[in-house]
Amino acid sequence: MSRLADQPQAPDTSLEDIEIELFVRALKLRHGYDFTQYAPASLKRRVLQLVHAQGIDTVSALTTRVLHEQDFLPVVLEGLSVPVSEMFRDPDVFLALREQVFPVLASYPQINIWQAGCAHGQEVYSLAILLEEAGLYDRTQIYATDFNESALRHAQEGIYPSREAQLWSRNYLAAGGSHTLADYYSARYELIKLDQRLRRNVIFANHNLVTDEVFCEAHLVLCRNVLIYFSDPLQDRTLALFRDSLVRGGFLCLGTRESLDFAPSASDFKPVDAARRIYRLGPRNAVKE
């Protein structure tokens, strides 16, 4: 909107946005967690929700607590990561993995899969079940990573509200599951607990996509609906990290509504199933040093 020349030159940034910028800076300086490259609109919502949930009035009050209360950090990280998912979310993606990706994975003597941003672990268990049913799980290592410690603990426990079970069971069948989901969990009170045997080849580890580097050589990287929270440069950096972590011909699976239009590193990946955002790393000649 055009501003008349004789009006005072009020800065275009709202007070709330200034406070959020200071909060993000405090978090980085005090604790080393860098949210400066997160997509601003979602981050703002999460910060404001955190303010609301803490029963305080301003983002500045949140910043004060971040600076002065060491115990407050986990609360903030939990609030800023808001891990929401379900088992076999977008069942057709899991079906496509089973039909188009697993046959290639089956040709490797040892299979490494990196689930990046595993949140509460629903997709880790989904994947483990599919691999088990495909007869591949015993030679698979899944690295399930997240920057949020409490989410990792939750993922490790594999305990979820039983009200989710009905939807997840439907998803499981739509994903081509060959038993019933109930075979893989026990229900008690209002909770279901996933079979601990599914965890036998999973390593849960803290890894921050913003700051950490390559740690494994993967045949498949799953990272669904994580990059949607990242700015273009961070999305691109993360795709490059996936590229460098994948073996030649390795697979990448993203969320079904993610766009790679603004990420130069995406050119290293060739679509296998574009609608389901399953890609394969092309030959190394495309990779710059």
Add this chain to the structure above:
Amino acid sequence: MATPQAIVIGCSAGGLTALEHLFARLDATLSQPIAVCCHTGSSTVDLLCELLARHATLPVEEARERTPMRGGVIYVAPSGYHLLVETSRRFALSVDQRVSFARPSIDVLFESAAEAWRDGLIGVLLTGANSDGADGLLRIRERGGLAIVQDPVDAESPAMPTAALERAGADHCLPLADIAPLINRLCL
């Protein structure tokens, strides 16, 4: 308000019929981008886009992550994701918790668009069965934008416009038939 630069629209129950009516009557030369959040309950909005495109005077497409909003295009929020507008006027998606039991949530679209367009935004709330959109419309008004609410008496489901009127009020409260002519007048 300033000359409108963008339009956001929210609806739920009865929304398809209302949107069809509205989009058939918008001026084909409108240069503002239009973003729509309609609760559908289905897993994709392919069909919704197709049905809307049948009678709409402007092109209809699903909003894509990171894509800049182009003028004269109607963007529909994808199923299962919140649709947000960055201050760069590009779309963003999130899978954060449902808001008012909805994802996409009208509040999320409206609140982010209010920050992006400030007094250049028109918010339109139509028929619907819950109170989603009321907080968002309030934010739009607080930022100097303009609020249009379908008259609850005229709406197939009055709950949503009623809740919005109570929470946010409106600059215009009128029957569906009068909303497209008003938008055309404000925007041309």
